[in-house]
Amino acid sequence: DIQMTQSPASLSASLGETVTIECLASEDIYSNLAWYQQKPGKSPQLLIYDASSLQDGVPSRFSGSESGTQYSLEINSLQSEDAATYFCQQHHDYPPTFGGGTKLELK
Amino acid sequence: QVQLKESGPGLVQPSETLSLTCTVSGFSLTSYNVHWVRQPPGKGLEWMGVMWSGGSTDYNSALKSRLSISRDTSKNQVFLKMNSLQSEDTTTYYCARGSYNNYFDYWGQGVMVTVSS
Numbered sequence: 664d665i666q667m668t669q670s671p672a673s674l675s676a677s678l679g680e681t682v683t684i685e686c687l688a689s690e691d692i693y694s695n696l697a698w699y700q701q702k703p704g705k706s707p708q709l710l711i712y713d714a715s716s717l718q719d720g721v722p723s724r725f726s727g728s729e730s731g732t733q734y735s736l737e738i739n740s741l742q743s744e745d746a747a748t749y750f751c752q753q754h755h756d757y758p759p760t761f762g763g764g765t766k767l768e769l770k
Numbered sequence: 771q772v773q774l775k776e777s778g779p780g781l782v783q784p785s786e787t788l789s790l791t792c793t794v795s796g797f798s799l800t801s802y803n804v805h806w807v808r809q810p811p812g813k814g815l816e817w818m819g820v821m822w823s824g825g826s827t828d829y830n831s832a833l834k835s836r837l838s839i840s841r842d843t844s845k846n847q848v849f850l851k852m853n854s855l856q857s858e859d860t861t862t863y864y865c866a867r868g869s870y871n872n873y874f875d876y877w878g879q880g881v882m883v884t885v886s887s
Contacts, residue, residue, distance in 0.1 A: 697873035706864055706877035707815070713871065750815055754872040758830050759805075761815040 665689050665753050669762025677770045681739045684765045686751035688732040695755035696734045698727055701764075702747045711736065712754070743769055772796035774804070774865050774878035781884050782855050788883060792848040792865030799823065799841055806839065806847045809880075810861040820868060821848050853867035855885045 666689035676682045686696065694714040699707035709718045714734055714752040724739040738745055746769045751762040774775060778790035783832045792804060799821070806818040819829040819839050827839045838851045866874035 670880070688787045695871065695873075699874075706880050707874070708877070709873065709875050712869065712875075718875070752873060754869075757828060757872075759817045759872060763814050763815075 664758055665692060665756055665760050667751055667753055667760050667762040669751055669765055671765060672763065673766040673768065675768045675770055676741055678741055678743065679700070680741050681737060682741065684736045684738075684749050684751075684766065684767075686734045686736075686762045688734070688753055691732060692755035694729060695753055696729065697752045697754055698725075698736045699750045700745075700747045701750065707750060710749075721740045732739065736760065738767075746768065772867065772876045774867060774876060776863060776865055776881040777879045778863075778881050778883065779887075780882060781886060782859075783887055784856060784885055786855055787851060787853040788855055788859070790850040790863055790881060790883075792850070792878060794846050794848070794865075794867070797867065799843045801849065803872075803886060804841075805866045805868050806848075806850050807864045807866055807873060807874070807877075808861045809864070818850070818863075848883075857885050860884070860885045 668687045696714045698711040701707040710721050714729045715727040726737045728735050748764045748766045750764050773795045775793050805820045809815050821839050829837050836853050840847045863881040864880045865878045867876040869875045
């Protein structure tokens with residue numbers, strides 16, 4: 664199975680700041696990487712797929728990028744509603760596997 | 771609009787079988803795949819298995835011996851059955867629609883299942 668190592672496990676940032684969350688794949692996943700946002704008590708919501716494609720309805724302050732097997736989610740101009748846990752998922756091979764999650768707290 | 775909704779018992783006895791139903795609307799089971807994903811409290815996500823649009827299934831190898839996924843297209847429902855439940859199976863179970871490229875574009879609200887006597 665492809666291992667997804669996500670970092671950091673948690674971070675704290677202020678409104679208006681920019682944060683970056685990273686996922687390292689254990690092998691080449693050819694840009695087949697999705698990002699999800701999960702708020703407490705809710706199901707995950709798709710933010711980005713194919714490493715950098717924004718899901719319909721997702722604010723443009725969310726963006727995804729890649730460098731080799733390292734994938735990044737950047738959130739610009741943090742808003743209060745961005746407080747959540749974020750997960751990456753490789754959708755290149757079966758079984759689909761997820762990163763461990765990053766809990767984003769707003770100061 | 772696309773919707774998925776899980777239903778099932780909130781409490782299951784150890785060693786018993788879990789039966790969950792995912793009822794979908796807004797899309798056809800013969801056009802889209804439906805996956806099951808679970809999440810222990812406060813932890814990460816684990817893919818369990820998939821009902822492909824063509825009617826075949828695939829399972830996580832770690833769960834394969836205990837897991838069965840089926841469907842009733844006339845009722846727009848996908849079913850999950852998992853036997854020999856233990857405390858580590860206490861988790862929230864989600865069904866999710868699979869996209870053309872195997873990411874999950876819509877999720878159900880989830881159903882919390884506790885394994886306890």
